[in-house]
Amino acid sequence: DVKVTQSSRYLVKRTGEKVFLECVQDMDHENMFWYRQDPGLGLRLIYFSYDVKMKEKGDIPEGYSVSREKKERFSLILESASTNQTSMYLCASSFGGLADNEQFFGPGTRLTVL
């Protein structure tokens, strides 16, 4: 079974803190994604990566950065957390480069910024 794990299910941080969200997949997938999920807005793509050390901006990259030093690990970084970054964060991974491949999702990290 493909497994995508995220380092925390729940996280509470203070405004201005630097926040790291970690995602690990065990199926040797080339592609990895970070989304945020908000009620009424669905899933919005923050960043994605199609190879080690490669990254591409998604639809809402402002206030975020990412790191992919190893194929199995994709980190989302909030340099200075703000209250409007309170959200559910979902990581996903998939094979290949075309859009016909299934994305496998982690369970999500619910981040609250106070």
Place this chain on the structure above:
Amino acid sequence: AQSVTQLDSQVPVFEEAPVELRCNYSSSVSVYLFWYVQYPNQGLQLLLKYLSGSTLVKGINGFEAEFNKSQTSFHLRKPSVHISDTAEYFCAVGTNTGFQKLVFGTGTRLLVSP
């Protein structure tokens, strides 16, 4: 650019009744279409996908969807729902041009009551 519209934010239904969750998309190129399901406190998992060929696609848990190119729709149906189908359902679209990215709809919450 692609977009996805899920007009119904919530659909209440009684157990054993049929259900249809609506999804419309817009794209200037050929598309791939997906339905994902998110059970409470979990990540998303793939229900079914349309890549090409037969317009009627069958998925897991008795769900099916029909691709209608002229109406740019990909509605999800189940003839008889169970309590356990209570979840949020997301429609997503990808294209065969460029890198694999999916655009998700805002989601439809299916509430099944006894």
